[in-house]
Amino acid sequence: MSLNGQSKIPQILKNREAEVLADWLGEQMAAGIRKDLLKEMELREECREFLELFTDAIQQGNFTNIQSPEWRGLKDMLASVSRSRTQKGFTPTETANFVFSFKQPLFKRLRQELGQNGETLLEEILSATNLIDKLALWTTEIYQKTREEVILRQQEELMELSTPVVKLWEGILALPIIGTLDSARTQIMMESLLQMIVQTGSQVAIIDITGVPTVDTLTAQHLLKTVTAARLMGADCIISGIRPQIAQTIVYLGVDLADITTKASLADAFVLALKRSGFAISRSKSAI
Amino acid sequence: MQKNEVISIRSSSDVVLVRQAVRQLAVELGFSLINQTKIVTGASELARNTLEHGGGGTVNIEALDEGTRRGLRLIFEDSGPGIPDLELALKDGFTTGGGLGMGLSGTKRLVNEFDIVSRVGEGTRITITKWK
Numbered sequence: 280m281s282l283n284g285q286s287k288i289p290q291i292l293k294n295r296e297a298e299v300l301a302d303w304l305g306e307q308m309a310a311g312i313r314k315d316l317l318k319e320m321e322l323r324e325e326c327r328e329f330l331e332l333f334t335d336a337i338q339q340g341n342f343t344n345i346q347s348p349e350w351r352g353l354k355d356m357l358a359s360v361s362r363s364r365t366q367k368g369f370t371p372t373e374t375a376n377f378v379f380s381f382k383q384p385l386f387k388r389l390r391q392e393l394g395q396n397g398e399t400l401l402e403e404i405l406s407a408t409n410l411i412d413k414l415a416l417w418t419t420e421i422y423q424k425t426r427e428e429v430i431l432r433q434q435e436e437l438m439e440l441s442t443p444v445v446k447l448w449e450g451i452l453a454l455p456i457i458g459t460l461d462s463a464r465t466q467i468m469m470e471s472l473l474q475m476i477v478q479t480g481s482q483v484a485i486i487d488i489t490g491v492p493t494v495d496t497l498t499a500q501h502l503l504k505t506v507t508a509a510r511l512m513g514a515d516c517i518i519s520g521i522r523p524q525i526a527q528t529i530v531y532l533g534v535d536l537a538d539i540t541t542k543a544s545l546a547d548a549f550v551l552a553l554k555r556s557g558f559a560i561s562r563s564k565s566a567i
Numbered sequence: 568m569q570k571n572e573v574i575s576i577r578s579s580s581d582v583v584l585v586r587q588a589v590r591q592l593a594v595e596l597g598f599s600l601i602n603q604t605k606i607v608t609g610a611s612e613l614a615r616n617t618l619e620h621g622g623g624g625t626v627n628i629e630a631l632d633e634g635t636r637r638g639l640r641l642i643f644e645d646s647g648p649g650i651p652d653l654e655l656a657l658k659d660g661f662t663t664g665g666g667l668g669m670g671l672s673g674t675k676r677l678v679n680e681f682d683i684v685s686r687v688g689e690g691t692r693i694t695i696t697k698w699k
Binding site for chain 1: 579583586590600601603604605607608611612615659666667669670672673674676677
């Protein structure tokens with residue numbers, strides 16, 4: 280920008296900080312800031328901090344590149360504002376408006392100072408607009424990033440939640456699988472199963488796939504790998520929860536599960552596992 | 568009922584999306600549970616092939632209504648390396664990706680119509696149709 284170094288903006292902000300701040304706050308209040316989510320005191324403090332950092336940074340005369348070190352402080356501050364607003368439930372527009380609304384009070388002062396000189400005023404407004412747009416976009420970027428972090432964390436939590444290995448009886452483990460069986464889940468599942476086999480010295484593990492909606496060749500391969508790994512650790516696997524439609528599909532696909540004991544329901548698999556471990560179930564007479 | 572949906576396949580979560588879309592449409596068309604499962608499984612196989620061997624692509628899901636019969640047609644397209652030997656690729660147990668090698672041949676058995684066009688260096692298009 281041709282105005283670098285001679286811009287009036289740094290001077291104006293320095294001399295009239297208090298007025299600009301008051302105008303800006305009024306602007307946001309009038310625009311209907313979400314008072315249910317943010318207290319006026321907090322907003323005032325945020326605005327004050329923003330203005331202070333903005334005034335500091337603008338003294339360097341750099342209007343174009345917010346990546347340079349003098350803008351760092353302001354960017355960090357905006358990042359934390361954006362993060363806290365994301366958590367409070369503001370929309371991206373509302374968050375960006377925090378920065379956009381700064382234009383009005385700034386331009387008003389500019390007009391007062393440069394009213395007669397149309398050419399300079401236009402130049403000043405153009406460079407300021409450009410800068411403020413960049414800062415507002417930055418808040419949106421952080422907003423997006425914060426959301427993505429939340430999603431990523433939830434995915435990880437879900438992954439851990441969904442692979443429990445439970446002990447059904449002495450020497451018998453069960454691994455109920457719910458949802459899609461992809462590579463990452465198979466890895467976690469296999470790890471926790473093998474670990475439990477070592478810990479409990481179990482000889483039978485039942486993998487229940489009642490909650491797996493689609494069994495394709497990749498799912499089958501993952502199951503086969505898990506069964507083989509468990510076998511190497513000295514535990515036999517039974518796969519249960521094979522519904523009629525899944526059974527037919529597996530046959531058409533041509534996947535060979537003949538080496539593995541399979542059962543229709545977890546109950547059947549459990550009875551078989553008990554039998555293999557040498558237990559017998561009998562109903563006591565008093566219960567009849 | 569004329570329905571048409573295009574889903575792009577760029578990551579493994581898209582494979583899940585394809586499965587869900589196909590299942591939903593199959594349910595709407597009144598497919599039996601076994602046929603639902605067959606077409607969804609076939610879609611899952613081909614979507615994963617599109618992703619892993621074709622480097623990503625698209626699937627066009629189309630509901631067919633020909634008066635007396637209804638069906639579901641899926642067209643998987645990618646612009647990947649293509650398949651040099653189709654006969655070999657359709658053989659049970661043949662794999663280049665470390666899988667079981669049953670995906671393509673198995674899918675052919677799961678559906679009513681199966682058509683594959685592949686040019687080396689240009690890409691692959693697989694069309695499958697399942698009638699109700």
